[in-house]
Amino acid sequence: MSSPSDVLVVGAGAAGLAVVESLRRKGYRGQITLLGEEAGVPYDRPPLSKQVLAGTWDAERTHLRTRDVLDSLDAEFVFGDRALALDAATRTVHTESGAELAAEAIVLATGLHARRLPGLSGAAGVHVLRTLDDAARLRGELLEADRVVVVGDGVLGAEIAATARLMGATVTLAGPQAAPMQAQLGHEIARLLAALHIEHGVRLRPDTLVEALDTADGRVTGVRPVDGATIPADLVVSAVGGAPA
Numbered sequence: 001m002s003s004p005s006d007v008l009v010v011g012a013g014a015a016g017l018a019v020v021e022s023l024r025r026k027g028y029r030g031q032i033t034l035l036g037e038e039a040g041v042p043y044d045r046p047p048l049s050k051q052v053l054a055g056t057w058d059a060e061r062t063h064l065r066t067r068d069v070l071d072s073l074d075a076e077f078v079f080g081d082r083a084l085a086l087d088a089a090t091r092t093v094h095t096e097s098g099a100e101l102a103a104e105a106i107v108l109a110t111g112l113h114a115r116r117l118p119g120l121s122g123a124a125g126v127h128v129l130r131t132l133d134d135a136a137r138l139r140g141e142l143l144e145a146d147r148v149v150v151v152g153d154g155v156l157g158a159e160i161a162a163t164a165r166l167m168g169a170t171v172t173l174a175g176p177q178a179a180p181m182q183a184q185l186g187h188e189i190a191r192l193l194a195a196l197h198i199e200h201g202v203r204l205r206p207d208t209l210v211e212a213l214d215t216a217d218g219r220v221t222g223v224r225p226v227d228g229a230t231i232p233a234d235l236v237v238s239a240v241g242g243a244p245a
């Protein structure tokens with residue numbers, strides 16, 4: 001076991017980094033460790049579905065702080081290792097690499113993972129978007145795709161559909177609501193958003209609950225709504241919300 005920290009923050013997203021920065025800003029001098037499962041420095045997720053997917057920003061532009069600024073926090077950064085278990089009695093976190101990180105205080109800031117529906121996983125050509133790696137993979141395939149179906153008519157689904165359309169694909173946005181983002185915007189504004197999507201060439205499939213994929217040779221060929229005909233696709237993005245990591 002490495003020597004114990006005073007504070008261990010698990011999760012190196014915006015929240016985890018903010019904890020470290022706030023402690024230092026308020027004069028805390030103890031030893032701090034920030035543990036994150038992704039290999040790189042903390043980054044901002046909002047540009048992933050917009051500038052990064054569209055290719056107008058490179059990955060570095062999303063970084064929340066430069067390496068120099070991180071170093072000035074005088075914390076230990078452990079990136080690329082995943083916390084597997086917390087032993088609350090000994091205040092020790094066990095990680096995937098076999099490390100045991102003990103601390104006086106442990107902050108859990110592990111955020112969300114993309115929710116994956118059982119019927120919408122397990123085939124090539126099916127994507128979620130939560131990380132920089134997801135964005136790079138999705139962008140790579142979007143550049144080659146003809147028929148894209150985005151499943152999920154919330155904020156993320158609406159953004160991905162708009163960006164994919166800008167990239168030139170034929171895009172269908174399918175979800176259970178009468179109009180995209182209706183839960184967030186209400187009926188009237190969501191109707192205007194739907195009109196804007198249509199004006200830009202996005203095909204909308206409202207009132208559509210998708211339950212399964214059609215595949216051939218392990219690759220997606222379409223999505224199957226609970227009722228109605230299969231919607232053909234060579235690329236599917238599942239944007240059906242997040243679950244606590």
Ligand SMILES: Cc1cc2nc3c(=O)[nH]c(=O)nc-3n(C[C@H](O)[C@H](O)[C@H](O)COP(=O)(O)OP(=O)(O)OC[C@H]3O[C@@H](n4cnc5c(N)ncnc54)[C@H](O)[C@@H]3O)c2cc1C
Nearest residue numbers: 011012013014015036037045046082083110111112130245
């Ligand atoms: C594509 C996309 C677009 C978005 N756009 C917007 C927007 O336009 N406006 C807006 O307000 N919000 C947007 N959001 C939401 C916003 O990004 C989140 O609210 C924000 O990321 C929450 O930060 P967080 O640090 O709490 O969690 P997260 O960003 O989820 O960070 C948690 C970190 O913990 C790490 N972690 C998880 N489990 C472990 C483990 N076991 N061990 C070690 N590390 C672990 C993860 O790798 C991650 O780096 C968007 C999100 C996405 C995915």
